[in-house]
Amino acid sequence: MIRVLSAAALATVQDLGRTGGLNLGVGTSGAMDPLALAGGNILLRNEENAAAIEIPVFPFKVRFERSTVFAVTGADCAGRLDEAPVLPWWVHRAEAGQVLSLSLPKQTTWRATRAYLCIADGIDVPAVLGSRSTQLRGSFGGHEGRPLRDGDELPTGRSNDRAASGFGLVPPGLALPLEADGMPAVRVLPAAEYDCFSNSSHDALWSTAWKITAQSDRYGYRLAGRELNPLRPLELRSHGIVPGVIQVPHGGQPIIQMRDAQPSGGYPKIGTVIEADLWRLGQAPIGSSVRFIRCSWDEALDASADIRRWLANARRLVELHCREGRGR
Structure with missing residues (x-):
């Protein structure tokens, strides 16, 4: 479980989105930057659609109520775990009672403004219509269908044994510039x-x-x-x-x-x-x-293929790191 100590505004629980409901008037919701969410879940070896916290406004602060591993993807928010710096797009271990603080995003070369706090096994809120994403317009999904507030407690999945700390990924903003x-x-x-x-x-x-x-x-x-x-x-x-x-x-x-x-x-x-x-x-x-x-349509398909290759390469690198770690 994690406890929100300071939420500036509009931080929400999001996964990759709610599909199959547009014909019923239900929007997709989901992460504004699905690559950042996907990258965080790959780093932690989570399920592909595990939910995370999307943070568009800063500062933001949470306390880990039990030991776990986590990654902050998207923007570089000069994160700190207690007093230790937290690298973006990197796997870190937090012990019970430690506090993660995120500040205003730095002006990095990949120009990101939203951060994603991904936790081992994800944020364990109930799925609504097949998704854990917050739908603000309808006030459902996520945590009580609303932005997070100071004092909110969010359950997390059981900390998996598959994730390992001490490595990271190149952000897609650097790997796929446009x-x-x-x-x-x-x-x-x-x-x-x-x-x-x-x-x-x-x-x-x-x-x-x-x-x-x-x-x-x-x-x-x-x-x-x-x-x-x-x-x-x-x-x-x-x-x-x-x-x-x-x-x-x-x-x-x-x-x-x-x-x-x-x-x-x-x-x-x-x-x-x-x-x-x-x-x-x-x-x-x-x-x-x-x-x-x-x-053109063909160029759009090629762009989608580039995204799939980046994700596949990220998975391969994470698996290689974990295998090497077990072999030591």
């Missing part, structure tokens, strides 16, 4: 209403920087940039949407649907951020800017 003209970028597929927008809007979409405004959250990222205008007024019935869809409301400033997005909407869709790049958006700081790179 930029356009020196600026962080994500790849985008043109969407259903792309051809309904003007040529100047197409040029703006691909050639300019888009600022992530303060009105952004787990539901959606509201962007600011050049106005995107349809060739003629568009009135659409509400229809199914998924995380990554870029909608353009009447004001002409796009919104990217994120992990807690509603499963339907009626704004025209100019593009969709490919699934393989959603983790990059999940780590993008509020107030920063991002570029869109147009890609």
Whole structure:
């Protein structure tokens, strides 16, 4: 068990998400950076979908009520276990009573802003509709369907004997960099209403920087940039949407649907951020800017293959380390 000593805001329990419910009006939820969650679970040799704590606001502090191993992935938050420094993307051992403190993320080369506290065997909250992820809009899943508060106690799984401390992984932000003209970028597929927008809007979409405004959250990222205008007024019935869809409301400033997005909407869709790049958006700081790179369906599939290779290589390295440790 771990006890939350200080939770700034919006820290939640998340796994890889709630699938199969979009047709019933149930969003996916899940980690904004699924690669960070997956990497932490690989490091700890957890089940692939073990739940962790997603931390978007700092400082954050927890106390371990029993000995275990853990990893902090995502952002480098200058972590400290009592007074000892905690490396990001690294496996550490905590004894009962020790306190982990996470501070504001450092300005690292991989530009991450969310941290994930992964524990051996995961955070053991009840699964709701097949997932332990917190769905804030519906107030279910996770820990009582809400952000964590000071004093919350979170049960953890039985500390597994498979994990070993003292090793780590290269963050995907370093292993899989993506930029356009020196600026962080994500790849985008043109969407259903792309051809309904003007040529100047197409040029703006691909050639300019888009600022992530303060009105952004787990539901959606509201962007600011050049106005995107349809060739003629568009009135659409509400229809199914998924995380990554870029909608353009009447004001002409796009919104990217994120992990807690509603499963339907009626704004025209100019593009969709490919699934393989959603983790990059999940780590993008509020107030920063991002570029869109147009890609093809085949290029999107290649990007997904790159993600699978990174995960497979991470698993292989962890297994090699553990086998070598047992052989000593």
